[in-house]
Amino acid sequence: MIVPMEHLLILSTILFLLGLVCVLAHRNLIMILIGVEIMLNAVGLTLVGASAFWQQIDGQIMVLFLMAMTSAEVSISLAMVVYLQRCKNSVDIRDFDEMRG
Amino acid sequence: MTATLLFYILGAITVVATLLAIIQRNPVHAVIYLVNSFFALALIFYLLGAPMIAAWEVIIYAGAIMVLFLFIIMMLEISPSSDPVRSAPGWAQWVPIFILAIALASCTLLLTGLDPVIAEGLPRWHASPRDFGYALFKEYALAIEIVSFQLLFAAVGAFYVGRLEQKKSQREGSS
């Protein structure tokens, strides 16, 4: 395997954390969704890394499913974003706080 | 040996691109950086012996999802929450992405040109499309069907949420 597994995991953790920071830091719905995309990619990287490490193909198939799920998720969430934008005419999440106790 | 070196470079590019992506005020810039990061990631997948996944990464992530993002951003005219003070002159904004693109292009060339192992096709262990296909449709046949359902539901959901949109806007428009 071209790279020791630990380095790979470090890379994916960094990516995951970056995605996380993006989700937490931004107010804009789109940026949050982008953050989620980054996190999902980090997971994809880990899967591929593990599949390479164990020399098994299952990891890669999992990545395929992951991608399918990601595209489904993105389509619906963007539809929601459009809907929300039409409702409140803004994409800032601070305006959408009806779900409070 | 160059593969590991290449892996580290590409890793660096991905991290820098993602970092720049999440810093951006303007979502369009963020998407562009992200596309770049996905390309780097695709190359890493390729290095790790997953050519199919590398291809799909480019097709689905960089191609489809980011384009969808761009499409939505454009459609909704989300005004970039840019603060006028910092906006550099027109061309200056493009410098970082330009450098990243150059680095990425050089890596791909390096990858395809110099490494003899790649010269005769693929690195040591790789999942060729053949056995990928076998595995996919032999052991995971059922999983594929379920994922297809999933995609179908997503389509219906997106359609429904979107369609609801017109009826409501007509009502708003009329009332």
Add this chain to the structure above:
Amino acid sequence: MTADTFTQFPVLSLLLWLPLVGTLLCLVGYKSPQAGRWLALGTTTVVFALSLLLAFSLERSAGWMLFEDYSWIEPFGIRYTLGMDGISLLLIVLTAFLQLVAVLISWDQEKSPGLFFALILILETGIIGVFLALDLVLFYLFWELMLIPMFFLIGVWGYKRRVYAAVKFFLFTLGGSLCLLLAVISLFLLHGEQTGTYTFALEALKQTDLSFGQEMLFYLCFMAAFAIKVPLFPFHSWLPDAHTEAPVAGSVDLAGLLMKTGVYGMIRFAFPLFPSAAEKSLPILAVLALIGLFYAAWIAYLQTDIKRIVAYSSISHLGFVILGLAAWNQTAWEGSLLLMINHGVTTGALFVIIAMIQRRTGTREISQLGGLWKSQPNMSAFFLLFCMASLGLPGLANFAGEILILIGTFKSHAVWAAIAVAGVLFSAMYMLRMVQETIWGPCCEPFDKQDLISREWLILIPLAVLVVWLGCYPQPILDPLREPISLLLRQGGQP
């Protein structure tokens, strides 16, 4: 109708489930309010007649007069066992009588009477069940069953702060009964481990040998549930609210019966199951009883709502009963049970009269009452009689119980009895203040000048006769008590 004909025919179950049948009929006859009232009256009269029949026809014996035992939930060893001895017989007769009075007094209940009377009948089933059950789970079931109708009675038909009072009552009693459940289950498991047979029967559970720590813990859990119900001093704050806010039928049942279930629980379950822990706790019990006796009397002295005064007086009297139990000898226990029954009658009668006063003057505030003797001499005469009985005038109901308790307690702990005697003085003070403010003094203007109507005569005469008869000749009450109490005391270890 000899006693053995009873053994084949499950008369205890009949006695127990008859009120429930009445409830169903009440609910069925929900449309016409008339139906509910008459059905309730019919059921309670039949239950009262049956209990009297049992009382007169069964011969007095130490063990169970009647015993029924069927398997119920086999896997957990829960059996449907009912047993009636002298003590539970008397308490059931008291229950049946007070329920009849409750139905009669709330005759002109106009707010959904069908449901009201159905709840009273469910309550009756619950109480009779508590007095009969010998299987701990069955006992716990009826213990909880009592709670629900009373909660609705206070919560729906009460006065101003009814919701507060109902919730407070519910939480207090529920807290106690959860401890009880905890103790019952752990006792069940412990017994199962030791003897292999998993059963909830009271007789069997008595044999489990517990370490002192365990026994004390279980004893405290049991006592928590019963002390809250009695109520003993620190846990009494739910009672005054529940009493003042409950409708008259509710407060008659609450004062007359629910408080007795606590004491009955102690005698039947807590003391026999954990005799050594019980003996150790006697001084504390006595001290709490004495505190409750004086504390409630002092507070009652300054109350402005007459129903609240009577509520505190029942705490004071129940303190006396617990003191009797703590003395742990034959005379004191007989006195306690006699006082329990007498107190049930007198306090029930007092609440009935207070309801009549409130119906005529529209208020229970002491400042707005006064000089009722001028407009309602008969009612005031009954009121005076029941107040005198409640403050322990010799020759009337409470005195017989109190003097027996004092004699029993003096034999074992002279100091306790001497202190308790002073309590009798304070009970006189607040009772006389109540009497003074309501029937003597300058006349308030009751908007309904009418004296007692025939239905009220029908309620008050039996109560008055009972109060005087219990005071002058309580032997028929003491006879059935003698053997069961000596049996319980012998199990308790001390002579």
Add this chain to the structure above:
Amino acid sequence: MILLLTLTLLLPLLGGIINACFGNHLPKPMPVIVANGAVIGSFLACLGCLSSASGDGLRVTLFTWLSSGSFQADVGLLLDPLAAIMALMVTGVASLIHLYAAGYMQDDSDQTRFFALLNLFVFAMLTIVLADNLLLMFLGWEGVGFCSYGLIGFWYRNTENAAAGRKAFIVTRIGDLFFTVGLLWLFALFGTIGIEAINGQVAGLDPTTITIISLLLLGGACGKSAQLPLMTWLPDAMAGPTPVSALIHAATMVTAGVYLLCRMFPLVSLSPIAMGVIALVGVLTALYAATCALAQREIKRVLAYSTMSQVGYMFLAVGVGSVSAAMFHLLTHAFFKSLLFMAAGCVINLAGHENDIYLMGGMRQRSKLVAGLFMVGLLCLAGAPLTGGFFSKDLILATAFAKGDLFHQAIYVIGIVTAGITSLYSFRLGYLVFAGDFRGEELPDDLPGLMKWPLLPLALFGLFGGLLNLPHLFGGYSWLSGWLNTDTDVLHLSLNSEYLLSGTAVGVFVFGWLIAHLRYRKFVRRESGLISAFLLAGWQFDAFYDRLLIRPFRGLCRFCWQGVEVGLVDGLIEGFARTCISWGQALRKMTNGQISNYLQGFIWGLLLIMGWFLLRAVA
């Protein structure tokens, strides 16, 4: 014979119940007739079974009242000599008073209640007298308390009367507490509460317990007979109608305490300390009451204080160990005091329902008969020579003097001084009410006959009461002490000391009369000085008790209610409830709809799990 005894007791009960339950439905005169009939019947029955009372008396047991374990209290009647004369006195005086009350309450609307309570009172008093065990006596004891409460507060319309009734009931109840503790203790010691059984086995006890028990019994007696510590209720009890004062607060209830001590005399006499305390309480109360009577303005309050004083003398008699002297004085006192009260009732009616003696005067012209009878009563009260009062009081003082030691000498001196004050205030009363001219406003019509002629027999008994127990000094053979077969306390004084004692008694009587004559012959309005105000208010005992007991008690109740109940017990629960609610509010604020907060929640959760696994991995 047994039937007669039970009839004596049950007739008043029957009369009371009939009046109480059906009084209102009977035609107008019936309740009065039923009541009088019951009491007179009871008197005749008592006379009937008097013959069998000599010797060790007549016993009958009706039914078992209370029995549990070793405790056995049954409704048993015992008619021994002591009980016989007491019962005779009670029923006799009661029937006369009932007749008087028939006249007195003629125009009152609420007669049935009055006569029902009066009959129940006589029944309760007879229970005390005839009881053969302490618990039955206690039943009578409290029954008497209740009836006096009902009767004092009879005119309930104004709150003072009802308050006076309540005060009487509570103060006597304090006394009853001591009696109860004594009763419990006696049962714990002897295992029985029969009076004769206890008196029989009393010898074997150690002195301290006897002293304490007799002091407890003294406490009970003080409560009922209005002696020193618990006497504040008697003057206020005059708020009741006059027949009530005559019956309850002159003849029967106040003497119940003395009767209890006489009944338990074998027990009480064993401890000299207790006897000393009883004598002291008696003589001090006598002195206190006599001084207070000097300054009273209302006619009935003067008589109330004089009752308290005379009962003090009876306690003194028991204290010095002579039951016959006590009973002798009790009997004569019952006669002339009820006479005085009833005559006072007539005087009040004659003076247009005016109580204040300063506003009366000159009643002599109004009614010669009432004046004469009143003077007879006053003479007996003051202890005029050869009257019943003189002999009984002289016997008590002589017995006290005969004891010889210093303590009893001092008691004798106080007794003589009090006798002087007694004659002073009785003649003061006589002059103020009868001498001079009428100072009141309007003059009502004449008295109904029924209020006058029942007084005659009492006057005769009062005057010639001395014959009952004439000491041999005056040629008698002291019949009463023979009848009570308490020969032990016959005086053994030398002849001349007896003459000396009766001489001093006469001297003191004349001295008191002289002062009263000089001071009150002609009515002169004096402004009330500091001392008389002090005496008027009964040495300010009422204010003293109020500040010492009632105010702290009210404070204690308020503390218990506001402080402990509302503050602590409810406070704890409400506080617990409030904290729960406030925590709920705080938690509610956390979910404020901001998605970023929720995401932070996820992250914290993630960190926790990671941390936990790290810990597990490391540990």
